[in-house]
Amino acid sequence: MGIGFAVLLLFAMTFGLAVLPLLPAIMEWRLPKDTSPLRVVRESEVDIRFLAHGFQAYVDSAFGALLADRRDPPRSLEDSLQDGTKYVVVGDGDLPLFSEAEQAGSVIDRLVLGRGDIRLPAGTTFLREIYAAGSVLGRERSIYRAVLAKDSIALGRESRSLRWVHAENTITAAEGCRLHGRVSADGLLVVHDGCGFERLHAPRIEFRELPGPLSSDTAERDAPTVVLRAEDLANVIEEEAGRWLVEKALDIPANVLVEADLVVAGHCRIGKGAQLAGSIKSHGDLTLADGVVIEGSAVAGLSLHIATGCRIHGPALAEREIFVGAGTVVGTELEPTSVSGNHLYIAPGALVHGTVWAHVEGRVCQVDVTAFADSATGPLA
Amino acid sequence: MAVRQRSTRISHPPAAESRPRARRETWYSRHSRTAAQALVVLQAWVVLLAVAISAPATEGVNRRSHPTERFRHVAAADLGHLNCEAALDEACAGLAPAQQAETPAGRFWLVTVLLYALYTVIFFVCVYIIRHYFFTLNRLFRTPRQPYVDIDTAEWPPVTVLIPAHNEELVIGEILEALVDSDYPRAKLTIVPINDRSADETCKRIQAFEAEYPDVVKPYHREDGKSGKAAALQDAMASVEADIALVFDADYVPGRGLVKQLVAPFFDPEVGAVMGRVVPHNTETNLLTRLLDLERAGGYQVDQQARMNMKLVPQYGGTVGGVRKRALMSVGGWREDALAEDTDATYRLLLAGWKTVYQNRSECYEQVPDTWEPRLNQIRRWAIGHNQAAARYARRLLTSTRTNALEKLDGLLLLGVYAMSPLLLIGWMLGIVLWYLGEAKPGLIVILLVTSYCTLGNFATFFEVAAAAHLDGSRERIRLVPFISLGFLVNLFAVSRATLGQILPRRRPEELLWHKTERNHNHNGVYNNNNNTHVQRKG
Structure with a gap:
């Protein structure tokens, strides 16, 4: 090995050593992978109804025709979408029919869609969303992932909602409910004693001890003199x-x-x-x-x-x-x-x-x- | 107030600041906390190592600094036996007496002054190191403080949105379109584009919007008066009826909910100004825009939010923000002779007991400079304006009765941030001068180099920017962080030059004109072929 080559090699190795830590930077500069601007929230994702509106759009697109078809509605219709999502469509006022395995485990891993009002069983965990073109009547100790009703929603005692609940009319949460995530009503929201919550929204949110009208004095008062x-x-x-x-x-x-x-x-x-x-x-x-x-x-x-x-x-x-x-x-x-x-x-x-x-x-x-x-x-x- | 009834605690997911974006699980995301802690420890070791190296070196040089001592040292090395005192005495005897006892008083004082100047520089550099780390660690390990972000329902007050515009034909349409699409109650919203003697089609574009939305868009045309953004704002402010005025530069595109988000903090009667987050939109253009994106992320996601968390002095940035009119007017309105009217307003409000609030979630896109010349002009402009504010308000802040000790400290450090570049250059020069004077302390120079590297050139900035990218959920772009050093060097000289220009006497007084960043396309990528916007500066 000549002295010239050795010197060159030394320089090359020194240069390589100096550049080595910069390789990731140079790679990202020359072959960029992450150049898009930071995503800015341009729409009102903070709107409490954002998730409910998104689900409503999904229901309309995927099940709109099915829910509107009232010619000869079956008591309960089961099927699955192309992506494998299982669902059950329930007639107005009916109890959805669940399989024996589902009833035994009290866990429902299907979308539940109602053409009108839905009555839901007690002590059941619903792993997928529930939608009702009318009202949802839940019973005690049930767990809901998300519920959307065109009319009203009643959650039984000690029930839980995990992500969101939205009703276009009234929501009533009975004693001891745990309302995680968002709960919103376009009309009245009643939350009873012992309930826990994160985020509530309604034109009128009443916190009640017992069923019955709220006795708050809402009259205007005279200003002190x-x-x-x-x-x-x-x-x-x-x-x-x-x-x-x-x-x-x-x-x-x-x-x-x-x-x-x-x-x-x-x-x-x-x-x-x-x-x-x-x-x-x-x-x-x-x-x-x-x-x-x-x-x-x-x-x-x-x-x-x-x-x-x-x-x-x-x-x-x-x-x-x-x-x-x-x-x-x-x-x-x-x-x-x-x-x-x-x-x-x-x-x-x-x-x-x-x-x-x-x-x-x-x-x-x-x-x-x-x-x-x-x-x-x-x-x- | 006690709670009588106890019930089971609800287990909630932790309040997360990070945006709801899909993030792939990576090694980095899993171990980021540990990595950050390791980085801090590593950097602490580097600084300690530098100090450790400096101590014996300093001691040795002190001893060797006298000519005779230096000669003894060299001779000893030549002789190969340091303890051979007899031989050394013999060799030293050959030196002239004048050489042996040559320490004139003037030189002693010169060296002493230079040394203390160097100590001072190192002290300030260390202070800024600590500041950087406080901010970054606060952001990494503390929950962000955002007390007003939840106000999504309220009786919204009337608000006026001011858009200063001077030759903005390319972008004015975009921002007006975005603002009229805002979800703010229409009856409470007034949009005032301030057309300040534009020579292009800006006026026509504004008039088109005025014709289409006469109840909302109410332009303000300026034909005379002082030039510049501050003067335009001050004039327009007189016609503003609402108590809250938001300000957007013309090249920004606010989202639908942004006006509400920026107005929300004004429900707090102590808030005098609000600042949102600026996010570069043209990141795909070149390396400069990508580096500026990282720099902005560090500045907002870490610096500003950390100040908000620690109740220090978040800065109103002149755009994507707003002021309470009666607060600003009570401290004199927009100051027309201020080159950085935003910094100026921040400090005047602070001195009067009004707070500035930073809202990290209130994000808005901007176009960052995509060539170096406008970038340098921008940074020079900021430096001059900031230094101007420092000269005006540093002493008043120190003696203020409306601010607490932490606000004073942070406010002063914020005012001095652009003074650090020339200070660092001075420190480097001092090191070189002292070295050639033969009285240098290489240990000190090592400390200076390491601390300046840690503070401004590398570690702290890297750490801050990397932390911001992590908090934003960015991944690959974090790899560009080493290139930030390039930006540091450019900034160092640009800011130093600007500061020097302020100190040196001018041939003629500076005239305030419109200072803006040159752009030749808008957010939709529409280009201007006969670009007639340019940065004007006289004096």
């Missing part, structure tokens, strides 16, 4: 652009009217019957005593405690928990809104118009508000 001024409070450090900036904690006395937005650096408590014409943000806990009215939104950096009989017109947000007492109304029929937090605890008797979203866990349960009812009644500063 005593108007609180910024100089009445010790911690207000700025009053500008319609906003009071408050350092540290703030206690707003009972039965006063505040005509500004409030931003509080610490915890904040609003006394009984007080009314806030704007919105409020508290970096700590935000506590509303009985009968507080907020015309705007209520935002808490930590927890949001809402006692009984409160009214919040705008969104109610907290980065940790939200407790909602009985008789509280969030949003209105004409102006629905959102309630969002990591954990939501809502007392039976509360009413929400719009969306309720628990990131981790939501539950309908008794909420003790007595510890907060009298804590914010101090005199004017």
Whole structure:
């Protein structure tokens, strides 16, 4: 081996060693495999009905003709699609016929499609979606992957929904249901005591203890006559652009009217019957005593405690928990809104118009508000 | 408030930030967490190793820095026996007395000053290393904070969308079409394209939309006044009736739900500005656009969201965002002499106690520069504007009573981010000068090289960009990360040049004009043959 060749070899090897770590980069540059732009959500995939609408489109395309054919409907029709998806079509008001194996295992691995109303058996797990051109009447302790009804849906006690449930009229979840994923109704959504949930949406969401009408007082109230001024409070450090900036904690006395937005650096408590014409943000806990009215939104950096009989017109947000007492109304029929937090605890008797979203866990349960009812009644500063 | 009734905890899937896209299971996806941790440990070792190397080297050079000591060292090496003191003394005796005791006071002070300058550079570089890692690790291991993203139902307030446009015939139609298709309640939405003395067909295209959607599209035509985006916004803002104004550059195409997403944070009365995420659309063009895509991912998915998570200072970026009108007006409106009116607004709002919110899910496509010249112009423009804001607000931020300590620290670091490039160049020059002065500490230079490599050229940026690509669910594009070094070098010199230009006296004052990125096609790939858009800059 000549000295020239050795030097060349040394250079080549050095170059190779230097370039070796860059090989994947060079390969991807010269022979690109991943050049498409990042997919941006351009349509409203966050729309709670997105999945239901997608399934409706699928049903219309794959089973539209079959479901519309009412000339001589059989009691129950079984078949499978070309892709192997098994389904059963049920006549109006009938119980679907399941095989002995399915009945024995209480597991149905078929799409269930109803030409009208469907009655479903108790204690059964439905691994595929259920669709009804009428209503779905479920019984206790059943598990549903997804349910779509053109009319109403009733989920029996201690049932579970795994992905989504949507009805064009009313949904009723009996005691002890676990509603994972999305549950939406175009009319009324009733969630009974002991239910767990993640994301609910309806023009009217009633949280009830017992079957029967909700007794929430939704009448408009007169505004308090005593108007609180910024100089009445010790911690207000700025009053500008319609906003009071408050350092540290703030206690707003009972039965006063505040005509500004409030931003509080610490915890904040609003006394009984007080009314806030704007919105409020508290970096700590935000506590509303009985009968507080907020015309705007209520935002808490930590927890949001809402006692009984409160009214919040705008969104109610907290980065940790939200407790909602009985008789509280969030949003209105004409102006629905959102309630969002990591954990939501809502007392039976509360009413929400719009969306309720628990990131981790939501539950309908008794909420003790007595510890907060009298804590914010101090005199004017 | 206590919960009386206990019930079984619902097992939910973890709240995932990653978008709902199909992701193939790969080794990387399975072991990304472990890999990230290993990477951090590896990088910590590299820095420690550099420090370890530097210590003995520094000590040795200190001892050898005196001419006599240096001679002794060389002679000892020649003689082959370091301990032969007698022979060394004999050899050193040959040196002139002047050479033996030559340490003039001036030189001592010069070296001391240069050394401390170098220490300062290294200190700042280390601070930015720590910052990078804090942000990246926060994004990898903490749940993203997005308190307003769930507001999908509300009584939406009136909103005005401002679109500053100067010779934007190619793209103005796309954004107007996208906005009129928005799912925001039509009665609450006003779209105001600001036609600022366009010499092309921009005006006609806007008028066509105005004729078709007279209730929504209400253009604002500027024929005089100061030039530039900030001036155009300030003028148009006077006619805005809504309290919330969103701003989009003309070459952006918002999705249907984007307006709602950007308005949602304003339900929080503390929020003064909102920023969404910018996503490059023309990634398939060439290597530059792909690198810019990675860079943007790092900047938004990691930097901005980490600031949001840690309640620091997310930055309003001038497009795909919005401001609360009464908040902005209470701090003086859009500042017409600001080259980076977005950064300027961010800091003025911050100083007045208004927060800027970043919404990572509020994504919008943009066209990134696909040639180097507009890219360099863009980065220079950003650097100048940012430095301008730094000069104006750094001291005020330090003494502000409306911001907490963490916001002050992050705000200052954000203001200083473009000062790091010239600082790094100065550090490198200091190292070379000290070396040739014979008083150099190679250990220090090693530290500087390693830290600058870790901070700006390589590890931290790699780590940040790779983390962003991972969070986005990208796969193969992550392999391009080593090429980011190329962009770093280009940025280093472009930013340093721009900063130098700000410091040096100018022959004539700079005139503010429209600064925009040159483009010759729109999102649908329609090209402009007689391209009359160009970056204007005087002064």
